[in-house]
Amino acid sequence: MGDNLPDSVKNVGNYMKLNYDEDWKNIFSDLPETEAKHYMNQMANRSTVSFSGELTYPGYKFIPVTYLLTENDKIITAESQREMIAFARGEGVEVKVVETDSGHCPMLSIPEKTVEVLIGTAKGV
Numbered sequence: 001m002g003d004n005l006p007d008s009v010k011n012v013g014n015y016m017k018l019n020y021d022e023d024w025k026n027i028f029s030d031l032p033e034t035e036a037k038h039y040m041n042q043m044a045n046r047s048t049v050s051f052s053g054e055l056t057y058p059g060y061k062f063i064p065v066t067y068l069l070t071e072n073d074k075i076i077t078a079e080s081q082r083e084m085i086a087f088a089r090g091e092g093v094e095v096k097v098v099e100t101d102s103g104h105c106p107m108l109s110i111p112e113k114t115v116e117v118l119i120g121t122a123k124g125v
Helices: 035-038 078-090 110-123
Strands: 011-012 015-016 063-072 097-102
Touching: 063 078, 063 110, 078 097, 097 110
Parallel strands: 063 097
Antiparallel strands: 011 015
């Protein structure tokens, strides 16, 4: 995933440095500009260790997995998401996939659908 990030996202030491003037276009691509910039200004830089560090406990192997695939995600492309799903399935994990037309933050752009998926997952539907 790290190699596919937009050019505006830079790895600086142990953090991904965000460009607040540009990254809202990718992270919040399916929100109106004013709303996207509002949420962008709330974001902190992200630790790169969470993406590249050693996974010590693969919890996804021990609990039911539902993946909300975001087809229009400009940060983690749908192709990359499908590769992650295939990896988990290759390890014998059953993954229920719910596809959406959302961008990177479905909890903001399609909150009702996101809640529906969460509740359905909790109920085992």
